[in-house]
Amino acid sequence: TEVLMRGHSNDPVESKRYLGTIASSGKHLLGLINDILDLSKVEAGKIEIETLPCPAHQIVQEVVKVMGVKAKEKNISLEFVALDSMPELVLTDAGKIRQILTNLVGNSIKFTESGVVKLSTRYKLQKNKSRLIIEVSDTGIGMTQEQAEAVFKPFVQADSSITRRFGGTGLGLTISKRFAEALGGDIT
Numbered sequence: 001t002e003v004l005m006r007g008h009s010n011d012p013v014e015s016k017r018y019l020g021t022i023a024s025s026g027k028h029l030l031g032l033i034n035d036i037l038d039l040s041k042v043e044a045g046k047i048e049i050e051t052l053p054c055p056a057h058q059i060v061q062e063v064v065k066v067m068g069v070k071a072k073e074k075n076i077s078l079e080f081v082a083l084d085s086m087p088e089l090v091l092t093d094a095g096k097i098r099q100i101l102t103n104l105v106g107n108s109i110k111f112t113e114s115g116v117v118k119l120s121t122r123y124k125l126q127k128n129k130s131r132l133i134i135e136v137s138d139t140g141i142g143m144t145q146e147q148a149e150a151v152f153k154p155f156v157q158a159d160s161s162i163t164r165r166f167g168g169t170g171l172g173l174t175i176s177k178r179f180a181e182a183l184g185g186d187i188t
Contacts, residue, residue, distance in 0.1 A: 001022055036171070038175045047178065047179065047182045049096065049182055049183060050093050050094075050095070051092060052091070052093070052094070053090070054089060054090055054097070055088060055089055056086060056090045056097070056121070056132055057082065057086055057121070059094055060101065060119065060121055060134070062098070063098060063102055063105060064078060064080045064105070064119060066102070067102065067105045067106060070109050071109050071117060074109060074113075075114070076109060076112050076114065076115065076116065077115070077117070078105070078109070078116075078117050078118075079116060079118045079119070080118075080119045080120070081118065081119070081120040081121075082120070083121060083122045084121070084122045085123070086123040087123070090123075090130070090132055092132070092183060093183060096179045096182070096183055097183075099175075099176070099179060100176040100179050100187070101119070101136075103172040103173065103175065103176045104134075104173075104176060104187075105117060105119060105136055106172070107173065108136050108137075108140060109138075111138070111140035111141050112138045112139055112140035113140070113141075114139070115138070115139030116138065116139055117136065117137075118135075118138070119134065119135070119136050120135045120137075121133065121134050122135075132185075151173050152173050152174055152177045153174065173187070
């Protein structure tokens with residue numbers, strides 16, 4: 001920003017590169033701020049759940065469409081498979097489901113160098129409670145059992161080499177798990 005403000009760059013290509021860096025940094029900071037605000041709400045017990053009839057399959061397909069761009073950039077296949085039929089509408093918080101799926105699929109894409117990220121849905125109808133089951137699998141780097149148990153803690157990633165190599169804050173899975181629990185579910 002300072003280089004552009006001082007007028008040191010008269011080259012439109014170089015100026016565009018600087019603007020790209022500014023935009024990218026701004027998005028990263030906004031994401032970080034939003035994650036910290038979400039975590040603060042979660043820890044203060046102030047999660048607001050808005051349970052309304054939602055088209056769950058449409059939400060999943062929207063996330064796949066949006067995240068498909070990131071997958072394509074890495075030459076990774078992003079697939080969606082509906083394993084069971086599902087009611088047209090389910091009672092849940094569409095925004096929280098969208099955020100959970102975006103975090104999970106985003107992590108899978110981030111940690112997968114080649115291959116496929118697969119999102120599948122199932123619907124279990126039980127006596128008093130129905131369950132929407134969403135599975136995200138990938139051909140990524142994988143985790144040990146110890147790493148898998150730690151990734152739901154705030155600011156924790158599998159290990160420090162992961163942070164250096166892939167970036168991130170270690171908040172997405174913590175927030176997603178807490179949102180899932182607030183919706184009466186879980187992430188495992």
